[in-house]
Amino acid sequence: MxxxxxxxxxxxxxxxxxxxxxxxxxxxxxxxxACGFHAGDPGVxxxxxxxxxxxxxxxxxxxxxxxxxxxxxRDIRAxxxxxxxxxxxxxxxxxxxxxVQGIRLQHVKAHGALYNMAVRDRAIADxxxxxxxxxxxxxxxxxxxxxxxxxxxxxxxxKTAREGFxxxxxxxxxxxxxxxxxxxxxxxxxxxxxxxxxxxxDRVITAIDGSRLVLEIETICVHGDTPGxxxxxxxxxxxLTQAGVVIQPVGxx
Numbered sequence: 001m002x003x004x005x006x007x008x009x010x011x012x013x014x015x016x017x018x019x020x021x022x023x024x025x026x027x028x029x030x031x032x033x034a035c036g037f038h039a040g041d042p043g044v045x046x047x048x049x050x051x052x053x054x055x056x057x058x059x060x061x062x063x064x065x066x067x068x069x070x071x072x073x074r075d076i077r078a079x080x081x082x083x084x085x086x087x088x089x090x091x092x093x094x095x096x097x098x099x100v101q102g103i104r105l106q107h108v109k110a111h112g113a114l115y116n117m118a119v120r121d122r123a124i125a126d127x128x129x130x131x132x133x134x135x136x137x138x139x140x141x142x143x144x145x146x147x148x149x150x151x152x153x154x155x156x157x158x159k160t161a162r163e164g165f166x167x168x169x170x171x172x173x174x175x176x177x178x179x180x181x182x183x184x185x186x187x188x189x190x191x192x193x194x195x196x197x198x199x200x201x202d203r204v205i206t207a208i209d210g211s212r213l214v215l216e217i218e219t220i221c222v223h224g225d226t227p228g229x230x231x232x233x234x235x236x237x238x239x240l241t242q243a244g245v246v247i248q249p250v251g252x253x
Contacts, residue, residue: 003200004161004219004250005237006030008062008111010048011039011224023230025051027237029249030058030219032109035090038064038072045097053101058249063090064111072112073179080127087131095135106251107161108132109142110149118149119175125152133158140250145216146174161250164217166196166236167226172207183208189232196220196236201243219250
């Protein structure tokens with residue numbers, strides 16, 4: 001059994017320091033790097049790519065809405081063409097930063113509201129997939145299992161990676177509980193670790209209403225801005241390894 005362990009990273013910008021990137025990087029196999037719209041800046045992007053290179057971690061673009069104030073977690077009305085353009089722009093920016101260091105991007109993972117809107121809105125999902133394919137058809141597109149985003153990626157001929165979230169609550173339909181609702185973020189480390197093992201080994205997780213949800217996944221996310229993220233990721237990796245899971249980047253076949 002093989003599984004990727006990813007984290008959203010590089011979300012500091014200017015004088016604002018967010019996340020535990022230097023401590024978190026050794027525990028993961030793929031890093032989704034903010035590209036300057038919801039967070040990040042050119043210097044942070046360069047530093048994050050360099051850190052990933054040092055630890056042998058694969059990197060991907062983490063494009064979001066241009067929303068520093070809302071950290072990219074607010075729905076923004078945009079046309080499919082506007083979304084396509086902003087995704088191309090952000091992938092291209094990180095690809096250039098990575099190329100300077102001799103690295104090629106592995107994947108694309110939309111951030112926050114853009115990711116969640118693409119779960120059900122096929123027009124938005126198509127815009128993200130079309131942008132990804134236009135830049136590089138070798139890029140892997142991340143998305144929730146059963147989402148329009150995964151379906152769109154496949155329709156554009158992209159390899160996709162279905163993603164599970166160890167520290168987020170799920171609805172019975174497989175979507176994430178919105179962050180503004182109670183219980184959306186799971187803060188008990190023991191529970192997060194157990195959920196990660198369950199979704200990796202048994203392909204099931206308990207939804208917020210108590211129902212059992214079947215999840216077929218190739219990668220698990222630990223949010224870099226979650227308190228204690230580095231320690232949590234290390235515990236998850238150790239538990240998965242003990243459960244017989246081989247942890248490696250999703251781009252390795």
